[in-house]
Amino acid sequence: MTATDTHRAIDAIWRIESARIIAALAHMVRDIGLAEDLAQEALVAALEQWPAGGVPEKPGAWLMATARHRALDHLRHHQLAERKHEELGRELEARQAIAPDLDAALDDEVGDDLLRLIFTACHPVLPAEARVALTLRLLGGLTTAEIARAFLAPEPTVAQRIVRAKRTLAERRVPFEVPRGAELAARLASVLEVIYLIFNEGYTATTGGDWMRPALCEDALRLGRVLAELTPEEPEVHGLVALMEIQASRSRARLGPAGEPVLLLDQDRGRWDQLLIRRGLAALERAEKLGGALGLYALQAAIAACHARARTAPETDWARIARLYEALARLAPSPVVQLNRAVAVAMASGPAAGLELADALTSDPALKTYHLLPSVRGDFLAKLGRFDEARAEFERAAALTQNARERDLLLERARTLCLRNAGTRT
Protein backbone atom coordinates (compact mmCIF):
# COMPACT_ATOMS: atom_id res chain seq x y z
CA MET A 1 0.00 0.00 0.00
CA THR A 2 1.45 3.35 -0.99
CA ALA A 3 1.60 6.21 1.47
CA THR A 4 -1.22 7.92 -0.41
CA ASP A 5 -3.33 4.76 -0.27
CA THR A 6 -2.72 4.51 3.45
CA HIS A 7 -3.69 8.13 3.93
CA ARG A 8 -6.90 7.65 2.01
CA ALA A 9 -7.66 4.58 4.08
CA ILE A 10 -6.98 6.53 7.27
CA ASP A 11 -9.30 9.31 6.12
CA ALA A 12 -12.03 6.77 5.45
CA ILE A 13 -11.47 5.01 8.76
CA TRP A 14 -11.56 8.32 10.58
CA ARG A 15 -14.80 9.26 8.90
CA ILE A 16 -16.27 5.98 10.11
CA GLU A 17 -14.85 5.83 13.64
CA SER A 18 -14.33 9.39 14.87
CA ALA A 19 -17.81 9.98 16.28
CA ARG A 20 -17.65 6.92 18.54
CA ILE A 21 -14.16 7.83 19.71
CA ILE A 22 -15.04 11.43 20.46
CA ALA A 23 -18.15 10.23 22.26
CA ALA A 24 -16.24 7.80 24.46
CA LEU A 25 -13.65 10.43 25.28
CA ALA A 26 -16.28 13.04 26.03
CA HIS A 27 -17.67 10.64 28.60
CA MET A 28 -14.23 10.40 30.19
CA VAL A 29 -13.19 14.03 30.16
CA ARG A 30 -16.61 15.70 30.22
CA ASP A 31 -15.67 18.30 27.62
CA ILE A 32 -16.33 17.75 23.95
CA GLY A 33 -13.69 20.26 22.81
CA LEU A 34 -11.06 18.42 24.79
CA ALA A 35 -12.48 15.10 23.60
CA GLU A 36 -12.08 16.15 19.99
CA ASP A 37 -8.51 17.32 20.60
CA LEU A 38 -7.56 14.04 22.24
CA ALA A 39 -9.22 12.09 19.45
CA GLN A 40 -7.19 14.12 16.95
CA GLU A 41 -4.04 13.05 18.81
CA ALA A 42 -4.96 9.45 18.13
CA LEU A 43 -5.47 10.30 14.47
CA VAL A 44 -2.04 11.92 14.34
CA ALA A 45 -0.53 8.80 15.90
CA ALA A 46 -2.19 6.70 13.21
CA LEU A 47 -0.89 9.02 10.47
CA GLU A 48 2.59 8.66 11.93
CA GLN A 49 2.64 4.91 12.53
CA TRP A 50 0.40 3.21 10.00
CA PRO A 51 2.17 4.15 6.77
CA ALA A 52 5.26 2.29 7.97
CA GLY A 53 3.73 -0.41 10.14
CA GLY A 54 0.63 -1.06 8.08
CA VAL A 55 -3.02 -0.43 8.87
CA PRO A 56 -3.94 -2.56 11.91
CA GLU A 57 -6.46 -5.35 11.47
CA LYS A 58 -8.92 -3.59 13.76
CA PRO A 59 -8.22 0.06 13.06
CA GLY A 60 -11.22 1.30 15.03
CA ALA A 61 -10.12 -0.54 18.15
CA TRP A 62 -6.56 0.73 17.73
CA LEU A 63 -7.74 4.33 17.50
CA MET A 64 -10.11 3.91 20.44
CA ALA A 65 -7.42 2.34 22.64
CA THR A 66 -4.87 5.01 21.69
CA ALA A 67 -7.37 7.80 22.29
CA ARG A 68 -8.35 6.37 25.69
CA HIS A 69 -4.70 6.21 26.73
CA ARG A 70 -4.28 9.85 25.79
CA ALA A 71 -7.34 10.73 27.80
CA LEU A 72 -6.11 8.85 30.87
CA ASP A 73 -2.71 10.50 30.55
CA HIS A 74 -4.39 13.84 30.29
CA LEU A 75 -6.54 13.23 33.33
CA ARG A 76 -3.58 12.13 35.42
CA HIS A 77 -1.18 14.74 34.10
CA HIS A 78 -3.54 17.62 34.68
CA GLN A 79 -4.03 16.37 38.18
CA LEU A 80 -7.73 16.87 38.09
CA ALA A 81 -7.50 16.19 41.77
CA GLU A 82 -11.19 16.34 42.44
CA ARG A 83 -11.89 12.89 43.71
CA LYS A 84 -14.54 12.38 41.09
CA HIS A 85 -12.01 12.59 38.31
CA GLU A 86 -9.49 10.39 40.07
CA GLU A 87 -12.11 7.79 40.65
CA LEU A 88 -13.21 8.06 37.10
CA GLY A 89 -9.62 7.63 35.98
CA ARG A 90 -9.23 4.51 38.10
CA GLU A 91 -12.51 3.08 36.93
CA LEU A 92 -11.54 3.61 33.33
CA GLU A 93 -8.11 2.12 33.87
CA ALA A 94 -9.73 -0.96 35.32
CA ARG A 95 -11.98 -1.22 32.30
CA GLN A 96 -8.97 -0.82 30.08
CA ALA A 97 -7.32 -3.80 31.72
CA ILE A 98 -10.12 -6.05 30.50
CA ALA A 99 -9.28 -7.88 27.29
CA PRO A 100 -10.06 -5.56 24.37
CA ASP A 101 -12.02 -8.30 22.65
CA LEU A 102 -15.09 -7.55 24.72
CA ASP A 103 -16.27 -5.44 21.82
CA ALA A 104 -19.90 -6.26 22.38
CA ALA A 105 -19.97 -5.07 25.98
CA LEU A 106 -18.10 -1.89 25.17
CA ASP A 107 -20.36 -1.42 22.18
CA ASP A 108 -23.41 -0.72 24.30
CA GLU A 109 -21.49 1.85 26.30
CA VAL A 110 -20.25 3.54 23.18
CA GLY A 111 -23.79 3.54 21.87
CA ASP A 112 -24.88 5.39 24.98
CA ASP A 113 -21.98 7.79 24.60
CA LEU A 114 -22.85 8.39 20.97
CA LEU A 115 -26.37 9.30 21.99
CA ARG A 116 -25.01 11.67 24.61
CA LEU A 117 -22.84 13.28 21.97
CA ILE A 118 -25.78 13.72 19.59
CA PHE A 119 -27.87 15.43 22.25
CA THR A 120 -24.97 17.63 23.32
CA ALA A 121 -24.04 18.75 19.81
CA CYS A 122 -27.71 19.61 19.17
CA HIS A 123 -28.24 21.41 22.47
CA PRO A 124 -30.80 24.23 22.09
CA VAL A 125 -28.50 26.67 23.91
CA LEU A 126 -26.61 26.82 20.60
CA PRO A 127 -27.97 28.67 17.55
CA ALA A 128 -29.19 26.39 14.75
CA GLU A 129 -26.19 26.96 12.46
CA ALA A 130 -23.81 26.14 15.29
CA ARG A 131 -25.70 22.93 16.06
CA VAL A 132 -25.56 21.97 12.41
CA ALA A 133 -21.82 22.67 12.09
CA LEU A 134 -20.97 20.92 15.34
CA THR A 135 -23.09 17.89 14.44
CA LEU A 136 -21.54 17.54 11.01
CA ARG A 137 -18.11 17.91 12.55
CA LEU A 138 -18.36 15.62 15.55
CA LEU A 139 -20.90 13.11 14.27
CA GLY A 140 -20.57 13.31 10.52
CA GLY A 141 -16.80 13.40 10.56
CA LEU A 142 -16.71 16.23 8.06
CA THR A 143 -13.77 18.61 8.08
CA THR A 144 -14.36 22.32 8.59
CA ALA A 145 -13.55 22.88 4.92
CA GLU A 146 -16.14 20.31 3.85
CA ILE A 147 -18.82 21.86 6.05
CA ALA A 148 -18.01 25.31 4.68
CA ARG A 149 -18.29 24.13 1.10
CA ALA A 150 -21.51 22.29 1.84
CA PHE A 151 -23.15 25.41 3.23
CA LEU A 152 -21.54 27.89 0.84
CA ALA A 153 -20.00 29.68 3.84
CA PRO A 154 -16.44 30.93 4.29
CA GLU A 155 -14.26 28.42 6.09
CA PRO A 156 -13.10 30.80 8.85
CA THR A 157 -16.75 31.56 9.62
CA VAL A 158 -17.54 27.89 10.09
CA ALA A 159 -14.37 27.35 12.13
CA GLN A 160 -15.34 30.21 14.43
CA ARG A 161 -18.87 28.88 14.70
CA ILE A 162 -17.55 25.55 15.91
CA VAL A 163 -15.07 27.09 18.35
CA ARG A 164 -17.78 29.31 19.83
CA ALA A 165 -20.18 26.41 20.07
CA LYS A 166 -17.75 24.32 22.11
CA ARG A 167 -16.99 27.29 24.31
CA THR A 168 -20.67 27.95 24.93
CA LEU A 169 -21.25 24.34 25.91
CA ALA A 170 -18.32 24.51 28.34
CA GLU A 171 -19.30 27.89 29.80
CA ARG A 172 -22.91 26.85 30.29
CA ARG A 173 -21.67 23.60 31.82
CA VAL A 174 -23.93 21.59 29.58
CA PRO A 175 -23.81 18.09 31.06
CA PHE A 176 -22.73 15.24 28.81
CA GLU A 177 -25.85 13.16 29.19
CA VAL A 178 -29.02 11.93 27.57
CA PRO A 179 -31.94 14.07 28.73
CA ARG A 180 -34.72 12.34 30.63
CA GLY A 181 -38.36 12.75 31.43
CA ALA A 182 -40.03 16.02 30.55
CA GLU A 183 -36.87 17.40 28.98
CA LEU A 184 -36.47 14.59 26.46
CA ALA A 185 -39.20 15.57 24.02
CA ALA A 186 -37.93 19.11 23.51
CA ARG A 187 -34.31 18.04 23.30
CA LEU A 188 -35.16 15.32 20.80
CA ALA A 189 -37.08 17.84 18.73
CA SER A 190 -33.92 19.93 18.62
CA VAL A 191 -31.90 16.96 17.35
CA LEU A 192 -34.47 16.10 14.69
CA GLU A 193 -34.57 19.73 13.62
CA VAL A 194 -30.80 19.74 13.07
CA ILE A 195 -30.85 16.52 11.07
CA TYR A 196 -33.72 17.73 8.88
CA LEU A 197 -31.98 21.09 8.36
CA ILE A 198 -28.93 19.26 7.06
CA PHE A 199 -31.13 17.12 4.82
CA ASN A 200 -32.98 20.10 3.38
CA GLU A 201 -29.79 21.98 2.70
CA GLY A 202 -28.70 19.04 0.58
CA TYR A 203 -32.11 18.39 -0.94
CA THR A 204 -32.65 21.91 -2.20
CA ALA A 205 -29.14 22.18 -3.62
CA THR A 206 -29.25 21.89 -7.36
CA THR A 207 -27.25 19.30 -9.23
CA GLY A 208 -24.47 20.31 -11.57
CA GLY A 209 -22.86 22.27 -8.80
CA ASP A 210 -20.55 21.19 -6.00
CA TRP A 211 -21.27 17.58 -5.07
CA MET A 212 -20.57 18.36 -1.45
CA ARG A 213 -24.04 19.79 -1.18
CA PRO A 214 -26.38 17.04 -2.30
CA ALA A 215 -24.23 14.61 -0.35
CA LEU A 216 -25.56 16.32 2.78
CA CYS A 217 -28.72 14.27 2.25
CA GLU A 218 -26.69 11.12 2.72
CA ASP A 219 -25.09 12.53 5.88
CA ALA A 220 -28.50 13.42 7.28
CA LEU A 221 -29.93 10.03 6.38
CA ARG A 222 -27.03 8.23 8.00
CA LEU A 223 -27.35 10.29 11.18
CA GLY A 224 -31.07 9.68 11.25
CA ARG A 225 -30.63 5.94 10.82
CA VAL A 226 -27.98 5.82 13.55
CA LEU A 227 -30.29 7.75 15.87
CA ALA A 228 -33.18 5.43 15.04
CA GLU A 229 -31.18 2.43 16.22
CA LEU A 230 -30.09 4.26 19.37
CA THR A 231 -33.63 5.37 20.22
CA PRO A 232 -35.82 2.67 18.71
CA GLU A 233 -38.77 3.57 20.95
CA GLU A 234 -39.06 7.10 19.59
CA PRO A 235 -41.67 7.23 16.80
CA GLU A 236 -40.73 10.68 15.54
CA VAL A 237 -37.17 9.55 14.89
CA HIS A 238 -38.49 6.79 12.63
CA GLY A 239 -40.90 9.33 11.19
CA LEU A 240 -38.08 11.66 10.23
CA VAL A 241 -36.03 8.84 8.74
CA ALA A 242 -39.08 7.73 6.74
CA LEU A 243 -39.65 11.26 5.49
CA MET A 244 -36.03 11.66 4.42
CA GLU A 245 -35.79 8.24 2.74
CA ILE A 246 -38.94 8.89 0.72
CA GLN A 247 -38.02 12.45 -0.22
CA ALA A 248 -34.55 11.27 -1.23
CA SER A 249 -36.17 8.57 -3.35
CA ARG A 250 -37.41 11.27 -5.70
CA SER A 251 -34.08 13.03 -6.19
CA ARG A 252 -33.46 11.59 -9.64
CA ALA A 253 -36.89 12.65 -10.87
CA ARG A 254 -37.04 16.10 -9.34
CA LEU A 255 -35.17 17.98 -12.01
CA GLY A 256 -35.82 18.23 -15.72
CA PRO A 257 -33.21 18.17 -18.50
CA ALA A 258 -32.54 21.90 -18.15
CA GLY A 259 -32.22 21.61 -14.40
CA GLU A 260 -35.71 23.00 -13.85
CA PRO A 261 -37.81 21.60 -10.98
CA VAL A 262 -40.48 19.05 -11.89
CA LEU A 263 -43.63 18.93 -9.79
CA LEU A 264 -44.23 15.70 -7.93
CA LEU A 265 -47.33 14.86 -9.92
CA ASP A 266 -45.44 15.34 -13.18
CA GLN A 267 -42.39 13.31 -12.21
CA ASP A 268 -41.34 10.17 -14.03
CA ARG A 269 -42.04 7.61 -11.31
CA GLY A 270 -39.78 5.13 -13.05
CA ARG A 271 -36.96 7.26 -11.72
CA TRP A 272 -38.11 7.02 -8.12
CA ASP A 273 -35.65 4.95 -6.12
CA GLN A 274 -37.59 1.90 -4.97
CA LEU A 275 -34.89 0.86 -2.54
CA LEU A 276 -35.27 4.10 -0.62
CA ILE A 277 -39.05 3.93 -0.85
CA ARG A 278 -38.98 0.47 0.65
CA ARG A 279 -36.75 1.69 3.47
CA GLY A 280 -38.96 4.72 4.02
CA LEU A 281 -42.12 2.64 4.22
CA ALA A 282 -40.40 0.28 6.67
CA ALA A 283 -39.35 3.19 8.87
CA LEU A 284 -42.87 4.61 8.76
CA GLU A 285 -44.23 1.24 9.82
CA ARG A 286 -41.90 1.26 12.82
CA ALA A 287 -43.24 4.67 13.79
CA GLU A 288 -46.83 3.53 13.41
CA LYS A 289 -46.24 0.29 15.32
CA LEU A 290 -45.07 2.24 18.35
CA GLY A 291 -48.64 3.40 18.70
CA GLY A 292 -50.13 6.72 19.60
CA ALA A 293 -51.03 9.57 17.30
CA LEU A 294 -48.56 10.28 14.53
CA GLY A 295 -46.27 13.23 15.16
CA LEU A 296 -45.22 15.96 12.75
CA TYR A 297 -42.52 14.04 10.94
CA ALA A 298 -44.47 10.80 10.82
CA LEU A 299 -47.49 12.61 9.36
CA GLN A 300 -45.40 14.25 6.68
CA ALA A 301 -43.81 10.88 6.00
CA ALA A 302 -47.23 9.27 5.75
CA ILE A 303 -48.26 11.84 3.15
CA ALA A 304 -45.04 11.22 1.22
CA ALA A 305 -45.72 7.49 1.51
CA CYS A 306 -49.13 7.88 -0.13
CA HIS A 307 -47.43 9.35 -3.18
CA ALA A 308 -44.64 6.77 -3.06
CA ARG A 309 -47.12 3.89 -3.08
CA ALA A 310 -48.98 5.16 -6.14
CA ARG A 311 -47.45 3.70 -9.27
CA THR A 312 -49.02 6.45 -11.32
CA ALA A 313 -50.36 9.86 -10.29
CA PRO A 314 -54.04 8.91 -10.90
CA GLU A 315 -53.66 6.01 -8.45
CA THR A 316 -52.86 8.35 -5.56
CA ASP A 317 -55.00 7.87 -2.47
CA TRP A 318 -56.05 11.51 -2.18
CA ALA A 319 -58.69 10.86 0.44
CA ARG A 320 -56.04 9.49 2.73
CA ILE A 321 -53.73 12.40 2.00
CA ALA A 322 -56.57 14.82 2.79
CA ARG A 323 -57.14 13.11 6.15
CA LEU A 324 -53.41 13.24 6.93
CA TYR A 325 -53.25 16.95 6.11
CA GLU A 326 -56.20 17.47 8.41
CA ALA A 327 -54.32 15.75 11.23
CA LEU A 328 -51.21 17.75 10.36
CA ALA A 329 -53.20 20.98 10.45
CA ARG A 330 -54.50 20.15 13.91
CA LEU A 331 -51.00 19.43 15.17
CA ALA A 332 -49.26 22.33 13.46
CA PRO A 333 -51.89 24.83 12.31
CA SER A 334 -50.45 26.62 9.34
CA PRO A 335 -52.16 28.25 6.37
CA VAL A 336 -49.74 26.49 4.01
CA VAL A 337 -50.77 23.10 5.40
CA GLN A 338 -54.42 24.12 5.06
CA LEU A 339 -53.83 25.03 1.43
CA ASN A 340 -52.19 21.67 0.75
CA ARG A 341 -55.18 20.09 2.41
CA ALA A 342 -57.51 22.00 0.10
CA VAL A 343 -55.64 20.62 -2.91
CA ALA A 344 -55.89 17.07 -1.57
CA VAL A 345 -59.59 17.48 -0.79
CA ALA A 346 -60.22 18.76 -4.31
CA MET A 347 -58.40 15.75 -5.79
CA ALA A 348 -60.49 13.44 -3.62
CA SER A 349 -63.89 15.13 -3.65
CA GLY A 350 -63.90 17.57 -6.51
CA PRO A 351 -62.96 21.23 -7.03
CA ALA A 352 -66.00 22.68 -5.24
CA ALA A 353 -64.98 21.07 -1.96
CA GLY A 354 -61.42 22.30 -2.44
CA LEU A 355 -62.56 25.81 -3.28
CA GLU A 356 -64.62 26.00 -0.10
CA LEU A 357 -61.47 25.35 1.95
CA ALA A 358 -59.32 27.68 -0.15
CA ASP A 359 -61.85 30.51 0.11
CA ALA A 360 -61.59 30.34 3.90
CA LEU A 361 -57.90 31.14 3.57
CA THR A 362 -58.24 34.30 1.49
CA SER A 363 -58.69 36.43 4.59
CA ASP A 364 -55.55 35.05 6.26
CA PRO A 365 -52.91 37.81 6.39
CA ALA A 366 -50.10 35.24 6.39
CA LEU A 367 -51.07 34.21 2.84
CA LYS A 368 -51.49 37.71 1.45
CA THR A 369 -48.38 37.48 -0.71
CA TYR A 370 -48.30 33.71 -1.13
CA HIS A 371 -48.69 33.15 -4.86
CA LEU A 372 -49.83 29.55 -4.49
CA LEU A 373 -53.14 30.54 -2.93
CA PRO A 374 -54.49 32.40 -5.98
CA SER A 375 -52.82 29.79 -8.18
CA VAL A 376 -54.69 26.98 -6.44
CA ARG A 377 -57.97 28.94 -6.38
CA GLY A 378 -57.53 29.64 -10.09
CA ASP A 379 -57.14 25.93 -10.73
CA PHE A 380 -60.36 25.09 -8.84
CA LEU A 381 -62.31 27.88 -10.54
CA ALA A 382 -61.14 26.76 -13.98
CA LYS A 383 -62.23 23.19 -13.25
CA LEU A 384 -65.63 24.54 -12.21
CA GLY A 385 -65.97 26.43 -15.50
CA ARG A 386 -65.69 29.84 -13.86
CA PHE A 387 -63.13 31.01 -16.40
CA ASP A 388 -63.17 34.77 -15.87
CA GLU A 389 -62.56 34.42 -12.15
CA ALA A 390 -59.90 31.77 -12.79
CA ARG A 391 -58.03 33.99 -15.20
CA ALA A 392 -58.01 36.84 -12.69
CA GLU A 393 -56.57 34.51 -10.05
CA PHE A 394 -53.78 33.26 -12.32
CA GLU A 395 -52.86 36.84 -13.18
CA ARG A 396 -52.80 37.71 -9.49
CA ALA A 397 -50.61 34.69 -8.78
CA ALA A 398 -48.23 35.63 -11.62
CA ALA A 399 -47.85 39.10 -10.13
CA LEU A 400 -46.99 37.65 -6.70
CA THR A 401 -44.39 35.06 -7.68
CA GLN A 402 -40.65 35.83 -7.64
CA ASN A 403 -39.84 33.03 -10.02
CA ALA A 404 -39.74 34.05 -13.69
CA ARG A 405 -40.50 30.61 -15.00
CA GLU A 406 -43.49 30.20 -12.70
CA ARG A 407 -44.77 33.60 -13.72
CA ASP A 408 -44.61 32.59 -17.36
CA LEU A 409 -46.49 29.36 -16.63
CA LEU A 410 -49.21 31.19 -14.72
CA LEU A 411 -49.64 33.84 -17.40
CA GLU A 412 -49.84 31.06 -19.97
CA ARG A 413 -52.68 29.43 -18.03
CA ALA A 414 -54.48 32.76 -17.85
CA ARG A 415 -54.05 33.23 -21.57
CA THR A 416 -55.38 29.77 -22.37
CA LEU A 417 -58.49 30.52 -20.34
CA CYS A 418 -58.98 33.74 -22.29
CA LEU A 419 -59.03 31.74 -25.48
CA ARG A 420 -61.48 29.22 -24.04
CA ASN A 421 -63.76 31.98 -22.94
CA ALA A 422 -63.65 33.53 -26.37
CA GLY A 423 -64.87 30.22 -27.76
CA THR A 424 -61.67 29.50 -29.68
CA ARG A 425 -60.89 25.80 -29.76
CA THR A 426 -57.23 24.78 -30.01
Place this chain on the structure above:
Amino acid sequence: MRFLSIYKTAERTSPPTQEEIARMGALVQEGMKAGYLLAVEGCLPTALGARIRRSEGKLTVTDGPFTESKEVVGGLAIIQANSKEEAIERVKQFLSFAGEGECELRQLSEAGQNTQAQGAARS
Protein backbone atom coordinates in the same frame (compact mmCIF):
# COMPACT_ATOMS: atom_id res chain seq x y z
CA MET B 1 -22.29 7.25 -3.35
CA ARG B 2 -23.54 3.72 -3.47
CA PHE B 3 -21.64 0.50 -3.75
CA LEU B 4 -22.59 -3.07 -4.41
CA SER B 5 -20.66 -5.70 -2.54
CA ILE B 6 -20.98 -9.27 -3.83
CA TYR B 7 -19.67 -11.86 -1.41
CA LYS B 8 -18.22 -15.01 -2.91
CA THR B 9 -17.11 -17.99 -0.89
CA ALA B 10 -16.75 -21.75 -1.09
CA GLU B 11 -20.18 -23.36 -1.09
CA ARG B 12 -21.23 -24.67 2.28
CA THR B 13 -21.58 -28.40 2.66
CA SER B 14 -23.97 -28.13 5.60
CA PRO B 15 -26.55 -25.58 6.70
CA PRO B 16 -25.30 -22.73 8.89
CA THR B 17 -25.16 -23.36 12.62
CA GLN B 18 -27.17 -21.38 15.13
CA GLU B 19 -24.01 -19.61 16.14
CA GLU B 20 -23.21 -18.64 12.55
CA ILE B 21 -26.75 -17.38 12.01
CA ALA B 22 -26.48 -15.32 15.18
CA ARG B 23 -23.16 -13.87 14.11
CA MET B 24 -24.48 -12.90 10.69
CA GLY B 25 -27.53 -11.36 12.34
CA ALA B 26 -25.28 -9.35 14.64
CA LEU B 27 -23.26 -8.20 11.66
CA VAL B 28 -26.36 -6.98 9.83
CA GLN B 29 -27.46 -5.23 13.01
CA GLU B 30 -24.10 -3.46 13.16
CA GLY B 31 -24.60 -2.24 9.61
CA MET B 32 -28.06 -0.96 10.46
CA LYS B 33 -26.79 0.80 13.57
CA ALA B 34 -24.06 2.51 11.60
CA GLY B 35 -26.59 3.71 9.03
CA TYR B 36 -24.67 2.76 5.90
CA LEU B 37 -26.21 -0.57 5.03
CA LEU B 38 -28.97 0.08 2.52
CA ALA B 39 -29.78 -3.50 1.65
CA VAL B 40 -28.43 -6.93 2.44
CA GLU B 41 -29.40 -10.35 1.18
CA GLY B 42 -28.09 -13.86 1.66
CA CYS B 43 -28.24 -16.60 -0.92
CA LEU B 44 -29.64 -20.06 -0.45
CA PRO B 45 -27.58 -23.02 -1.74
CA THR B 46 -26.74 -23.19 -5.44
CA ALA B 47 -28.78 -26.39 -5.65
CA LEU B 48 -31.83 -24.11 -5.66
CA GLY B 49 -30.44 -21.86 -8.35
CA ALA B 50 -29.42 -21.85 -11.98
CA ARG B 51 -27.06 -20.24 -14.41
CA ILE B 52 -28.44 -18.82 -17.63
CA ARG B 53 -26.02 -17.90 -20.34
CA ARG B 54 -26.50 -16.35 -23.71
CA SER B 55 -23.67 -16.98 -26.11
CA GLU B 56 -23.61 -16.52 -29.88
CA GLY B 57 -27.37 -16.17 -29.90
CA LYS B 58 -27.95 -19.38 -27.95
CA LEU B 59 -29.43 -19.54 -24.43
CA THR B 60 -28.26 -22.25 -22.08
CA VAL B 61 -29.72 -22.98 -18.66
CA THR B 62 -27.66 -24.95 -16.18
CA ASP B 63 -29.34 -25.96 -12.94
CA GLY B 64 -27.42 -25.93 -9.68
CA PRO B 65 -25.65 -27.22 -7.65
CA PHE B 66 -22.42 -25.77 -8.98
CA THR B 67 -20.06 -28.24 -7.40
CA GLU B 68 -17.26 -27.47 -9.82
CA SER B 69 -17.10 -23.80 -8.78
CA LYS B 70 -14.51 -23.02 -6.15
CA GLU B 71 -16.47 -20.02 -4.98
CA VAL B 72 -20.10 -19.09 -5.44
CA VAL B 73 -22.07 -15.96 -4.65
CA GLY B 74 -23.06 -16.06 -0.99
CA GLY B 75 -24.85 -12.78 -0.71
CA LEU B 76 -24.90 -9.12 -1.54
CA ALA B 77 -25.01 -5.78 0.19
CA ILE B 78 -25.69 -2.27 -1.00
CA ILE B 79 -23.72 0.27 0.98
CA GLN B 80 -23.77 4.02 1.24
CA ALA B 81 -20.30 5.55 1.51
CA ASN B 82 -18.55 8.82 0.85
CA SER B 83 -15.69 7.20 -1.04
CA LYS B 84 -14.44 3.89 -2.35
CA GLU B 85 -12.00 3.77 0.57
CA GLU B 86 -14.86 4.09 3.02
CA ALA B 87 -16.77 1.32 1.27
CA ILE B 88 -13.65 -0.85 1.43
CA GLU B 89 -13.44 -0.35 5.19
CA ARG B 90 -17.07 -1.39 5.56
CA VAL B 91 -16.44 -4.52 3.50
CA LYS B 92 -13.31 -5.31 5.53
CA GLN B 93 -15.41 -5.23 8.67
CA PHE B 94 -17.93 -7.54 7.06
CA LEU B 95 -15.27 -10.03 5.99
CA SER B 96 -13.70 -10.10 9.44
CA PHE B 97 -17.07 -11.45 10.61
CA ALA B 98 -18.01 -13.54 7.60
CA GLY B 99 -14.78 -15.49 7.34
CA GLU B 100 -13.15 -16.74 4.19
CA GLY B 101 -14.09 -15.44 0.80
CA GLU B 102 -13.93 -12.43 -1.45
CA CYS B 103 -16.12 -9.41 -1.87
CA GLU B 104 -16.29 -7.76 -5.20
CA LEU B 105 -17.00 -4.10 -4.62
CA ARG B 106 -18.53 -2.05 -7.40
CA GLN B 107 -19.64 1.52 -7.39
CA LEU B 108 -23.24 1.82 -8.55
CA SER B 109 -24.22 4.16 -11.30
CA GLU B 110 -26.58 6.86 -10.05
CA ALA B 111 -28.34 8.59 -12.92
CA GLY B 112 -27.72 12.29 -13.19
CA GLN B 113 -24.50 12.17 -11.20
CA ASN B 114 -20.95 12.61 -12.36
CA THR B 115 -19.21 9.95 -10.35
CA GLN B 116 -15.73 11.23 -11.06
CA ALA B 117 -16.56 14.64 -9.78
CA GLN B 118 -18.13 13.13 -6.70
CA GLY B 119 -15.06 11.07 -6.02
CA ALA B 120 -12.88 14.14 -6.22
CA ALA B 121 -15.21 16.22 -4.09
CA ARG B 122 -15.31 13.84 -1.18
CA SER B 123 -11.77 12.43 -1.08
